[in-house]
Amino acid sequence: MEVKARAPGKIILAGEHAVVHGSxxxxxxxxxxxxxxxxxxxxxxxxxxxxxxxxxxxxxLEFSWSVSRLKEVIPFDSNTSSPSTPASCSGETLKSIAVLVEEQNIPEEKIWLSSGISTFLWLYTSIRGFNPATVIITTELPYGSGLGSSAAFCVALTSALIASSISDKTHREGWCSLDETNLELLNKWAFEGEKIIHGKPSGIDNTVSAYGNMIKFCSGEITRLQSNMPLRMLITNTKVGRNTKALVSGVSERTVRHPDAMKSVFNAVDSISKELAAIIQSKDQISVTEKEESIKELMEINQGLLQSMGVSHSSIDTVIRTTLKHKLTSKLTGAGGGGCVLTLLPTVVSGTVVDKAVEELESYGFQCFTASIGGNGAEICF
Ligand SMILES: Nc1ncnc2c1ncn2[C@@H]1O[C@H](COP(=O)(O)OP(=O)(O)OP(=O)(O)O)[C@@H](O)[C@H]1O
Ligand SMILES: C[C@@](O)(CCO)CC(=O)[O-]
Ligand SMILES: [Mg+2]
Incomplete structure (x- = not known):
């Protein structure tokens, strides 16, 4: 039997990091x-x-375990564990799984994969039990760059695992979405996976990867947004490696040191995200150009606040300065610390201006691309 699933990456237009603290x-x-x-x-x-x-x-790369070895090492608690009731991986289980990952001798330069492989073992054995299978993964997303590679990995994996348990596997042409009940279930499991990779995720990345489109997200509450304006973004990958878990914990440590100041920062971000969502959805007769001017300013303020959280980077500053020379506004997206930067491409901006900006950005060794925004979420194929 073969099941396929796919899940998209994401961009965060406003509110990263602050969302972990309730914004x-x-x-x-x-x-x-x-x-x-x-x-x-x-x-x-x-x-x-x-x-x-x-x-x-x-x-x-290929990693392989005998089912008997998995059974021997991973504690199976039939009281708390069931495919239909997502549960967190305990510290003790994670330690046992780490032993299985270590046995695989991951090449030193790819050691950042360890958390992904631990997550794989936890999600697979929790949802499908100790059964033999071959799981093949490919991705179009850069790893650890702010475009939600960890969430897309968790969502695509849980989609495939849950789809494999659906009794009706009638062959249908092409990709198809899952029903609401299964979407909710796989999203909860993916969140548990993200916890292993991120430490303290807000859940926004797995949620937008599972449901697709554009969402407003606050403390687990999802509002699906209907965009009433074209939104084009240039994505620049600075190729500076970073790790979301470390960046998220850095912000938390700063919050412990300066709770009042950081509360104000998070409140300001909350207002920015709400205003941005309102502009995107607005049906008023405001021109697209005026809306874009407001979005530009909100991105600028948000970037300043991300700077004050300590998650920007000199490579991000270089992208911002370079695009500003061409009158274009940028902000980091995702966890920051390097990774990807978004640049708003207003409708009036000419192709020549964008080409010049891209040429300059690429001369620094950055990689620029555009992506279509607001497409489908998780999908399966039998
Ligand atoms: N296709 C994949 N296969 C295995 N592991 C993956 C895959 N994609 C992501 N991962 C795991 O996720 C980690 C990267 O996650 P991280 O959250 O740091 O970055 P990101 O998700 O790309 O960016 P952001 O969280 O800012 O959107 C990798 O180090 C790896 O452990
Ligand atoms: C940095 C962060 O806000 C977004 C990462 O894409 C973390 C999270 O929300 O889980
Ligand atoms: Mg991530």
Missing amino acids: TAVAAAIDLYTYVTLRFPLQAAAENNDRLTLQLKDLS
Whole structure:
């Protein structure tokens, strides 16, 4: 039996980091996906092949465990664990899983994959139990760059795992979405996966990857947004590696040191996100140009506040300065510390201006691309 799933990456238009502390944020899915193929051996073959194998095709890496080894190491608690009731991975279980990951001798330069592989083992065994399979993963997203690679990985994996348990596997042409009940379930599991990778995720990344489109998100509450204006963004990958978990905990530490000051910063971000959501959805007769001017200013203020949270980086400053020379406004997206930067491309801006800005950005070794904003969320294919 074979099941495929895909889940998109995302951009955060406003509110990253502050959303972890209860502020509103606005995010949109982009048309870059992580794909998961799940293959279960036929009964007879399963008797000869009792392995769970994970292939990360883009990285030419393969990890494999015998099912008996998984059973021996991962504690299975039948009282708390069931595929239909997402549960957190306890510290003790995570330690056991880390032993299984260490046994795989991940190349030193790819050691950042460890948390992803631990997450894979936790989600797979929690949802599908100790059963042999081959899981193949490919992605169009840059790893650890602010475009939600971790969330797309968790959502695509949980979609495939949950789809494999659906009884009606009638072949349908192309990708199809999951029903609301399964979407809610896979999103909860993906959030548990994100906890292993991020430490303290807000849940916005897995939610926008699961549901797609554009969302306003605050303390787990989701409002789906209907954009009433064209929104074009240039995405610049500074290629400076960083890790969301470390950046999120850095902001939390700053908040412990300066609670009042940071509360004001988070309140300001909350207002920015709400205003941005209102502009995007507005049906007033305000011209697109006026809306874009407001969005530009909100992005500028948000970037200043992200700077004050300590999550910007000199490479991000270089992108901001370079685009500003061409009268374009930028802000970091995702966790910051390097990674990707968004630049608003107003409708009036000419292709020549964008080309010049891109040329200059690429001369610094950055990579520029555009992506379609607000597309589909998680989808499956039998
Ligand atoms: N396709 C994948 N296969 C395996 N692990 C992955 C994959 N994609 C992401 N990961 C895991 O997620 C980690 C990157 O997650 P991280 O949250 O730091 O960055 P991001 O999700 O790309 O950016 P942001 O959280 O700012 O949007 C990787 O180090 C890896 O452990
Ligand atoms: C930095 C952060 O706000 C967004 C990462 O894409 C973390 C989170 O919300 O989980
Ligand atoms: Mg992430």
